[in-house]
Amino acid sequence: MKNRIIFHIDVNSAYLSWEAAYRLQHGESVDLRTIPSVVGGDEKKRHGIVLAKSIPAKEYGIVTGESLYSARQKCPNLTIVPPNYERYLKASNSMIDLLNEYSPLIQRFSIDEVFMDCSHLEDNFLQVAYEIKERIREELGFTVNIGISTNKLLAKMASDFKKPDKVHTLFPGEIEEKMWPLPVGKLFMIGVKTQRKLNDRGIYTIGQLAKLDREYICSWLKKPGLLIWEYANGIENSRVRNTPYPVKSIGNSTTTAYDVDNKKEAYMFLLAIAEMVAMRARNLDLIGKVVSVSLRDQSFFSYSHQKKLNIATNSTKIIYETSKKLFDEMWNGKPIRRFNISLSELSSNEFCQLSLLEDYDEREEKLNKAIDQIRYKYGYNSIIRSCFLHSGIKPIIGGVMEDEYPMMSSII
DNA sequence: TCTGGGGTCCTAGGACCC
DNA sequence: TCTGGGGTCCTAGGACCC
Numbered sequence: 001m002k003n004r005i006i007f008h009i010d011v012n013s014a015y016l017s018w019e020a021a022y023r024l025q026h027g028e029s030v031d032l033r034t035i036p037s038v039v040g041g042d043e044k045k046r047h048g049i050v051l052a053k054s055i056p057a058k059e060y061g062i063v064t065g066e067s068l069y070s071a072r073q074k075c076p077n078l079t080i081v082p083p084n085y086e087r088y089l090k091a092s093n094s095m096i097d098l099l100n101e102y103s104p105l106i107q108r109f110s111i112d113e114v115f116m117d118c119s120h121l122e123d124n125f126l127q128v129a130y131e132i133k134e135r136i137r138e139e140l141g142f143t144v145n146i147g148i149s150t151n152k153l154l155a156k157m158a159s160d161f162k163k164p165d166k167v168h169t170l171f172p173g174e175i176e177e178k179m180w181p182l183p184v185g186k187l188f189m190i191g192v193k194t195q196r197k198l199n200d201r202g203i204y205t206i207g208q209l210a211k212l213d214r215e216y217i218c219s220w221l222k223k224p225g226l227l228i229w230e231y232a233n234g235i236e237n238s239r240v241r242n243t244p245y246p247v248k249s250i251g252n253s254t255t256t257a258y259d260v261d262n263k264k265e266a267y268m269f270l271l272a273i274a275e276m277v278a279m280r281a282r283n284l285d286l287i288g289k290v291v292s293v294s295l296r297d298q299s300f301f302s303y304s305h306q307k308k309l310n311i312a313t314n315s316t317k318i319i320y321e322t323s324k325k326l327f328d329e330m331w332n333g334k335p336i337r338r339f340n341i342s343l344s345e346l347s348s349n350e351f352c353q354l355s356l357l358e359d360y361d362e363r364e365e366k367l368n369k370a371i372d373q374i375r376y377k378y379g380y381n382s383i384i385r386s387c388f389l390h391s392g393i394k395p396i397i398g399g400v401m402e403d404e405y406p407m408m409s410s411i412i
Numbered sequence: 413t414c415t416g417g418g419g420t421c422c423t424a425g426g427a428c429c430c
Numbered sequence: 431t432c433t434g435g436g437g438t439c440c441t442a443g444g445a446c447c448c
Contacts, residue, residue: 046414065415070414188447191447222422249420250419292442304441304442306440398417
């Protein structure tokens, strides 16, 4: 096979850059990117974590995912702005439109990362990479890093080199010089746990991992071990795919504003989440066989139960009833901080296959569809169940954006 | 007012069957 | 009459990603 040229385009501090660009375009004078600032959730709702940080904020040691409380300890005059997901999706879409001018083979890896097969550019690739980067900055108002190599893994590693607003290459011949000296935790798919395991055995750099015996790492860390060993050696050959991955599961969750200590309220949260999960499944014309519920308690301990149904479903009622049973099975009475419901083992619902079976309720299905239509047209709260009235609990819970596109698989 | 929400994939143990 | 062994399904939990 002919050598490929793959680009990985990564928006620098995506949410923060998009927020900054939007604000500048709407008359604000301060550029958030130039001051210590973060995009963060609402602390009153217990969503207070750092979603993105500016480079000046990073210099204070602030990291993505930490609590705003601790970020403020590190930098008392930190500017915190709330997220606007619709805004970010628009910015992301504009970038995709621009990139489409350069290659038809584009894979959206997440809201702020894109793989592009640019093999057709041949020797022009560097010039084009710079052109894309400049155009995004000039026309859209934010900066990106572009990593270039012969496969997706190396391109992704390259885009993570020095930031912001840079183009880097990491061709196979450059691995030893540019990638092997890096700490092993920098490698895609090595998180804190694996890093610790490797460090415990004296492996600190990507190069050291690369030089391990293949059989040794396989028997030690199984499949993930082989994967990271191959990555460390620059081995990866998946296609850039412009067709989305099939959805494997549909789930929603919420961290409640206060700990829930009684079954009645817990059921209401489960119902509100089941409404969203089921509606999303119906919207995609999918039915699922497995319902799972997971809870997180006060002390941040998470536990889950799941149930495989006899018949796949996307009925709000069945998902809710199953969730309640799972909840009753597992709940030990400790106050709950977070609820999650997920539907998996999905299949297409093209055929009205089950009309002969007992669980199938045609009336409910029609009702669900009618309600979905009204909710999509007039808003999620245009029709709500009466039990939520005056309860203070949102009748539908879940934060999936409109215009949703299937996200990445954890393996590129 | 300390710690979100959306995913995918893998493993290990037990049940059950031959 | 002192403990097979393979295979599949199901479940719970854990690792990783953005």
